Amino acid sequence: MYEIIQKNPLFRGISSSDIELLFNGGIYQIKKFQPKDIVAIQGEPCNHLMIMLSGTVQGQMVDSSGRLIVIEEISAPFAIAVAFIYAEKNDLPVSVVALRDSEILFMRRDYFTDILQQNKTVLLNYLTVISNRSKFLSDKIHFLTFRTIKSKIADFLLKQSKQIGSKVIFLEETQQELADIYGVARPSLARTFKEMEDEGLINIERKKITLLDEIKLKRLAL
Amino acid sequence: MYEIIQKNPLFRGISSSDIELLFNGGIYQIKKFQPKDIVAIQGEPCNHLMIMLSGTVQGQMVDSSGRLIVIEEISAPFAIAVAFIYAEKNDLPVSVVALRDSEILFMRRDYFTDILQQNKTVLLNYLTVISNRSKFLSDKIHFLTFRTIKSKIADFLLKQSKQIGSKVIFLEETQQELADIYGVARPSLARTFKEMEDEGLINIERKKITLLDEIKLKRLAL
DNA sequence: AATGGGTTGTAACGAATGTTACAAACGAAA
């Protein structure tokens, strides 16, 4: 277990033995979840730090018409709800749902506060993690403000392409999963992909997408 | 100046004299801005903490079609960019524009880090501030995922009403300003207001809005 | 090879929103 925790950004640079010392005294609890189990519910207060020990969960928001929007996926060794436990209104903004068999370590905020005060490295790590988190959320807002689906797709494809360093992208998600990430309807997504192909921006062969005109794509994504 | 800084949530519970000590040694710089002056530009790295000493600024995002989205307004004695200075990719997600004559204190991240290490109260304040910030951004995302303008308006009116404790709301913003906050077109906003009046949800007399059917409004806003 | 569940492609239609334009109403300053 401590090897996994050691890989968590919060405990970067801390030795296994130090982690063992910090976690000593039964200050945590480990729960197991199966796929589709609900780990935490949108709107409920969040007083625990949750560290993924194995598996994957998904942060989901539901809007007024019942549409599902996937905010993010989190796998071991990362943590959930890091940024909320110290907020004055600390109710969770998302529901957390297990995608696979998962083990999650729960630690009460008080105990985590003790760790922060005991260990300066963890504290500085925490500052970085929570700042990155704000950046992530801001980027998400930026993404959601794209008005057209075409802009969202252009942004998504360019980021993917940059990340893997190739103009040929193999999609790992189904159209439905992409649609949930974008917060759009699946057929609308497919239609837009086709329009972009017709316009010569990309080439699509099922899951394989080739970027043909990056200049126009960049213009679409700002 | 120190009286203003003392009112900033980061320095809550710190005495004026202690603040004077912390800020001693020319570790900051004060700049003045006039309305429409640009304080910081979207996409540029952000290595300074900025504390408003007077005036008001606005955080704005621009999307691919040139639409302006107002993320927030910040006035003295609050701070700007608190949540980003420690992020690994610390480029600002918004542009900051002065709305009124403003004085802003700039402090390099290094110096602020020193303060965090010197003073535990400031550190704990910082954790709360940055957590609140994440909560704010998440709420913003939740708001942006409302698909219809009607839902956005319902959510906005209910929050306003709850805040002032009255069913009668006097709008402080122009329609254009509201449209920028919502990320919608101004005539679309006016049309939707009218539709909601036709449906008996609200009553509108120019800037005065009366909530008539809170149950249906709540259903719209989830 | 045949079957069946899931994924993708596509079309028709309606709903929501954006765009543009202009008139009416307001309010501050002359």
Next chain:
DNA sequence: TTTCGTTTGTAACATTCGTTACAACCCATT
């Protein structure tokens, strides 16, 4: 009071997207 810039109300039309439905396709299993 008049004037002028700003704000609001409203309409017509275009665009984008959602909804629903169904066929084509893929692929793992039988």
